[in-house]
Amino acid sequence: MAFLSRFDRPYEAQRPPVHPLIIDKISLNFGGVRALNEISLRVDPGQIFAIIGPNGAGKTSLLNCINALYRPQMGHIMYGDVDLVKVPPHRLPRLGVARAFQNIELFSHMSVLDNLMLGRHIYMKKNLLQALFYWGAGQREEIEHRRFVEYVIDLLEIQSIRKATVGSLAYGLQKRVELGRALSLNPTLILLDEPMAGMNTEEKEDMARYILDIREEWGITVVLIEHDMGVVMDISDQIAVLEFGRLIAVGKPEEVRSNPEVIRAYLGQEYS
Amino acid sequence: MATQSGIYHQTYESDMQLRPTTAQRVRMVLVIAFVLVLPLLVSQNEVRIVNKVMIAAIGAIGLNILVGYTGQISLGQGAFLAVGAYGCGLLMVYFQVPWGLALMAGALITAVVGGLFGLPSLRLKGLYLAVATLAAQQIVEWIIIRWDPIDGTIDGKATDALRIPSNFLFGNSAWRLNDNEYAFYYFVFVVLAIVVIGSVNLFRTHYGRAFIAIRDQDIAAEVMGVNLFYYKVLAFAVSSFLVGLAGGLTTIHSTAISFERFTIDVSIAYLAMIIVGGLGSISGAIYGAIFIEILPEILRSIGQALVQNRLVSDQVFVTVLPFVQQGTFGLLIILMLIVEPEGIRKLWSNIKDYFRLWPFSY
Numbered sequence: 125m126a127f128l129s130r131f132d133r134p135y136e137a138q139r140p141p142v143h144p145l146i147i148d149k150i151s152l153n154f155g156g157v158r159a160l161n162e163i164s165l166r167v168d169p170g171q172i173f174a175i176i177g178p179n180g181a182g183k184t185s186l187l188n189c190i191n192a193l194y195r196p197q198m199g200h201i202m203y204g205d206v207d208l209v210k211v212p213p214h215r216l217p218r219l220g221v222a223r224a225f226q227n228i229e230l231f232s233h234m235s236v237l238d239n240l241m242l243g244r245h246i247y248m249k250k251n252l253l254q255a256l257f258y259w260g261a262g263q264r265e266e267i268e269h270r271r272f273v274e275y276v277i278d279l280l281e282i283q284s285i286r287k288a289t290v291g292s293l294a295y296g297l298q299k300r301v302e303l304g305r306a307l308s309l310n311p312t313l314i315l316l317d318e319p320m321a322g323m324n325t326e327e328k329e330d331m332a333r334y335i336l337d338i339r340e341e342w343g344i345t346v347v348l349i350e351h352d353m354g355v356v357m358d359i360s361d362q363i364a365v366l367e368f369g370r371l372i373a374v375g376k377p378e379e380v381r382s383n384p385e386v387i388r389a390y391l392g393q394e395y396s
Numbered sequence: 397m398a399t400q401s402g403i404y405h406q407t408y409e410s411d412m413q414l415r416p417t418t419a420q421r422v423r424m425v426l427v428i429a430f431v432l433v434l435p436l437l438v439s440q441n442e443v444r445i446v447n448k449v450m451i452a453a454i455g456a457i458g459l460n461i462l463v464g465y466t467g468q469i470s471l472g473q474g475a476f477l478a479v480g481a482y483g484c485g486l487l488m489v490y491f492q493v494p495w496g497l498a499l500m501a502g503a504l505i506t507a508v509v510g511g512l513f514g515l516p517s518l519r520l521k522g523l524y525l526a527v528a529t530l531a532a533q534q535i536v537e538w539i540i541i542r543w544d545p546i547d548g549t550i551d552g553k554a555t556d557a558l559r560i561p562s563n564f565l566f567g568n569s570a571w572r573l574n575d576n577e578y579a580f581y582y583f584v585f586v587v588l589a590i591v592v593i594g595s596v597n598l599f600r601t602h603y604g605r606a607f608i609a610i611r612d613q614d615i616a617a618e619v620m621g622v623n624l625f626y627y628k629v630l631a632f633a634v635s636s637f638l639v640g641l642a643g644g645l646t647t648i649h650s651t652a653i654s655f656e657r658f659t660i661d662v663s664i665a666y667l668a669m670i671i672v673g674g675l676g677s678i679s680g681a682i683y684g685a686i687f688i689e690i691l692p693e694i695l696r697s698i699g700q701a702l703v704q705n706r707l708v709s710d711q712v713f714v715t716v717l718p719f720v721q722q723g724t725f726g727l728l729i730i731l732m733l734i735v736e737p738e739g740i741r742k743l744w745s746n747i748k749d750y751f752r753l754w755p756f757s758y
Contacts (some may be wrong), residue, residue, distance in 0.1 A: 216621070
């Protein structure tokens with residue numbers, strides 16, 4: 125039985141190509157409310173890109189647009205040569221885009237293992253008859269993907285809860301499982317909506333380490349929303365600041381930190 | 397569920413086994429042995445009841461795949477049973493299709509019809525979808541009642557019932573399925589076993605995981621690459637296939653069918669089966685089918701025993717007892733759900749856990 129060793133890199137196989145994410149003047153309206161106003165951003169491959177801003181600024185709306193859950197009325201979001209504004213959401217994992225939600229959206233009655241295995245869904249090719257019979261081809265495919273999932277479990281150090289029902293886990297662990305589910309897709313771009321909200325310092329440190337790891341090892345581009353400025357300033361390469369659906373600043377952490385408009389709108393004096 | 401310590405899986409195959417411990421396998425063998433010898437122990441009439449239970453179990457597994465696993469509430473169970481039953485029956489009567497083929501064809505037709513009625517599930521959720529499937533129930537019932545060609549004739553007179561000449565089923569041999577309950581018993585048991593194995597396997601693979609994911613968090617499932625439209629319709633089709641199979645078996649078992657067997661009451665009885673048995677569980681569907689099908693029979697035989705022992709008069713038996721029986725039936729379902737809201741399956745696994753930890757249950 126060929127188990128994966130620490131040095132195998134299963135994520136290097138079956139990987140969709142890496143692209144920059146180019147957001148070109150998108151605007152999103154809900155009735156008369158303008159949630160996003162002509163936002164343009166560029167996220168380069170391998171970056172950790174943070175989006176910050178006060179509540180209701182449109183951060184999650186922006187992620188939902190990238191994720192094709194919302195359809196902006198104007199503008200384009202290019203990932204490679206695909207306009208994400210025009211594809212159905214379930215196509216995105218095939219393009220290499222994964223998402224972890226703000227309010228954990230795990231499959232709460234399934235085990236951790238099954239949640240991660242669902243992340244392998246798009247790679248599964250067996251047909252319905254093979255699934256009904258299971259033994260043979262079906263089982264081989266399940267085991268092949270189980271290996272990948274075990275690699276993710278190893279990376280996130282959740283071996284002990286593999287078989288636990290997700291709904292019964294502590295909040296911090298659920299957040300970690302949700303990251304694991306997104307990683308199981310073997311994405312090239314991962315969208316994290318407040319990955320550290322509600323965590324204690326130690327859990328935040330762990331999560332920051334995982335985010336840095338997947339960027340360094342897997343080469344995944346990370347777009348994240350986060351309110352903990354300490355973390356954001358430490359790990360981000362680029363930061364975009366939103367206020368009332370407008371982009372008020374974008375740049376390196378030190379540039380954003382000293383930008384007077386960002387200080388006025390969001391940061392306050394403490395970080396300046 | 398409590399798990400036994402000291403079991404170390406060395407391969408993924410053994411870790412993914414359905415019954416990893418010897419005790420579980422022994423219990424499975426015992427259950428199969430019991431099922432095989434059961435007909436030798438009971439009367440023909442009791443075997444008939446068990447046959448009805450097994451047909452209901454197949455239908456309930458089908459419904460549980462849709463409602464319990466995929467989270468799409470359906471009130472169209474009766475309609476889908478009818479499509480399977482009439483599909484199978486009409487193919488035999490009008491096109492002289494052999495019964496086995498007609499059974500499969502009826503199930504496939506039901507899968508297609510179920511898939512069609514599943515189309516609204518893309519837009520409608522929960523109770524709204526339930527109302528949409530209620531439309532399926534009404535439409536199919538209406539067609540069966542109003543459309544004359546699908547009704548048969550008895551003694552030259554048109555009736556609402558479709559009668560299948562018994563020589564369609566295994567000719568005139570002694571093993572004719574329709575009047576030899578014992579032969580039918582073994583036949584339907586094999587069908588049930590195949591259905592159970594297939595369904596259990598389904599939920600070990602990405603198809604089943606996608607179904608459960610749609611129930612738990614449909615948006616997240618979509619973002620993870622599950623095509624909601626395809627998998628919802630597929631859930632309707634797979635579920636309806638099994639329900640249609642149950643319908644076709646009803647036709648073969650009873651040789652005459654009419655719309656009364658496929659009304660909204662039947663849809664609700666099947667929902668009761670999977671709720672009492674345990675939503676989202678194959679074994680739960682079987683337990684529920686046993687509970688809902690056997691209980692009225694037990695209540696009826698208690699009633700008959702009362703009459704025979706002259707504890708109640710024939711008059712009371714006819715007028716009062718049916719109401720008492722129905723009331724008791726309802727009461728037992730309510731009690732069952734108060735004791736264990738997650739159904740008989742959970743109750744049974746609690747009992748097993750208790751004894752697994754006994755006598756040191758801390």
